[in-house]
Amino acid sequence: MAERNASVYSTGGRRKSVAQEPITSVLPGGDVPVNDSGQEWNADEEVLAALGYKPEFKREFTLWTTFCVSFAVLGLLPSFATTLFYGMGYAGTAGMTWGWLVAMIGIQAVAASMAELCSSMPTSGGLYYASAVLAPPGWGPFAAWVTGWSNWLGQVTGAPSVNYGTAAMILASASVQNPAYVPSNYQTYLLTVLLMLIHGCMASLPTRWIARVNNAGSTFNMIALIVVIILIPAGTDRVSRGLSKFNPSSAVWGDIYQGTDFPAGVSVLMSFTGVIWTMSGYDAPFHLAEECSNANIASPRAIFLTSAVGGTFGWFLQLVVAYTVSDIPAVLDSDLGQPFAAYLVQVLPQRLVLAVLSLTIVAGFAMGQGCMIAASRVTFAYARDDCFPFSKYWKHVNTVTHTPVNAVWLNNLVGNVTLLLIFGGGIAIGAIFSIGACASFVAFTTPIFIRVFFVGNRFRPGPWHLGRFSLPIGVVASGFVVMMVPILCFPSVTGSDLNAATMNWTCVVYGGPMLAILLWWFVSAHKWFKGPKVNVDHLMLGQGEIIDGKDVSERDSGSNDDGVKLRGDVKPGALVD
Structure with missing residues (x-):
């Protein structure tokens, strides 16, 4: 497989999201925002981050x-x-x-x-x-x-x-x-x-x-x-x-x-x-x-x-x-x-x-x-x-x-x-x-x-x-x-x-x-409601775009708009082209 140490890579002259790869799991070290706390995220936190959310609850349910x-x-x-x-x-x-x-x-x-x-x-x-x-x-x-x-x-x-x-x-x-x-x-x-x-x-x-x-x-x-x-x-x-x-x-x-x-x-x-x-x-x-x-x-x-x-x-x-x-x-x-x-x-x-x-x-x-x-x-x-x-x-x-x-x-x-x-x-x-x-x-x-x-x-x-x-x-x-x-x-x-x-x-x-x-949707909400908002930037869909609608080609490889560094091997999303 082509090198995937960044959030975007090229194939056939077209910039693509790694979320297009048919991968079924999120592993430690995946392409998720680096945790500023200094503590390594566990498997559950990696999965959640790959879906675009930072951990906010204590995982005390079995x-x-x-x-x-x-x-x-x-x-x-x-x-x-x-x-x-x-x-x-x-x-x-x-x-x-x-x-x-x-x-x-x-x-x-x-x-x-x-x-x-x-x-x-x-x-x-x-x-x-x-x-x-x-x-x-x-x-x-x-x-x-x-x-x-x-x-x-x-x-x-x-x-x-x-x-x-x-x-x-x-x-x-x-x-x-x-x-x-x-x-x-x-x-x-x-x-x-x-x-x-x-x-x-x-x-x-x-x-x-x-x-x-x-x-x-x-x-x-x-x-x-x-x-x-x-x-x-x-x-x-x-x-x-x-x-x-x-x-x-x-x-x-x-x-x-x-x-x-x-x-x-x-x-x-x-x-x-x-x-x-x-x-x-x-x-x-x-x-x-x-x-x-x-x-x-x-x-x-x-x-x-x-x-x-x-x-x-x-x-x-x-x-x-x-x-x-x-x-x-x-x-x-x-x-x-x-x-x-x-x-x-x-x-x-x-x-x-x-x-x-x-x-x-x-x-x-x-x-x-x-x-x-x-x-x-x-x-x-x-x-x-x-x-x-x-x-x-x-x-x-x-x-x-x-x-x-x-x-x-x-x-x-x-x-x-x-x-x-x-x-x-x-x-x-x-x-x-x-x-x-x-x-x-x-x-x-x-x-x-x-x-x-x-x-x-x-x-x-x-x-x-x-x-x-x-x-x-x-x-x-x-x-x-x-x-x-x-x-x-x-x-x-x-x-x-x-x-x-x-x-x-x-x-x-x-x-x-x-x-x-x-009616609320057609009158007003369609103008401002864009679906689930994420707490951290990520690549969500297998269509070269992230949750806020910006194409991945608009982003620099390896970082998000806020300059947050990304790690390799992302496996987020639910679709694959």
Whole structure:
């Protein structure tokens, strides 16, 4: 190979970027800015610098702790309990059994493709950064803009939706003990805001403390999930109520409860709302990549494992509920205001009902904490690139905790405002779940779609990759999301029954902000937003240009505009000509 001890070299009379070489890793001594600290960068810091960012976080997450945060964000038990209305309410037990399996094919494809991107580009910007890198020339900023804002809308509604579900279960527990008590909207709102404030304080702690808290929370989540899966079928008192111990398999797998005005097949697809929202937390390792050691291997593994393990155990929980539920309409219409609590009352003695709800509440608390952490890292990454108004405040890293505290409290404020939907009724507040599902998966799949249909075999994978299955899996992931996004916006009723109280508010609460964001782009943002900004100059794309749009031919070999010396053998970027 030609000598590559500078950032630019000549071949065939044309000056080219060394990022055009088909190299798949960044090694010590690569073409990255020299570290002025005098200490040699480790492998993770070399990778990050080659992607254009200087290290700003302490790398105190491992594969296990990253998986724990991700699994806490996934929060299978509280997620299932919170979204039971969609799976059971739209398609009954069929939607919960084979419907879950069908949905997981598409979801696991998305997770696998995302993990591959994470291995190639392990940065806090995650999907937003990947969209900018992979997009065709001239389209990077727009792709990053759409991906970033959609992802942020999904992230910023994550903790509020989880905490709303947790608060509803706490108040439902009070109703189980005292049937005369009916929770009011303002009580639900105030309790949810209290949980948000507690999580804001916890998410502002130093990284090592956050890691320990999330280790404990995720461990509890796993144990609680297994306990509940065993406890419900073992402790059910259906027989004492004149029922068989379990529902027959023919009914569980074959009967589709018509919970919508649409055909049965569409109702099953609509029931995927619960599955998609439940399984939308596996992107957390991507956003924590800059705090994880061995990030380009550990982070993608955590993404893939979270989805695979979560999907498997989630299905077991679905089976348990499907085989034991006795009256679906009663679950959906209960005065308890929480379908999971109403289901438990149908199948368990009161003491066991309270025990299961207690486990779910604690698991939900841990999940809300994980969501708050992941969302703050997304906000920090986008503010670092001046995507938000007043970004200089939100991108600040606290000098004491070394965490983005300001970003935490921005998300907290926006989440508390979003929770005012509680006063609009059950349908209105339910929109935060479909928003999370829709916004997250649009963001998840945008860079995957670009990588599959615009980059193809020019993609430069990291050490964790899908090999020859990469493109087929990416096609499945893209097709699944393209099909599901419109369905997530369907109302459950049609015709004269469709009104402001029964409509699906997703198209307003998600579509409205996204429309405003697109208008903002065409009116103003396209003039000043150039995609991810880097903290150090580097060669990002395999097209002879760097992130700020200047061609490498404008630069002197071996140094940047600021006179920072570069070292040889660069291997940054995600593309190769």
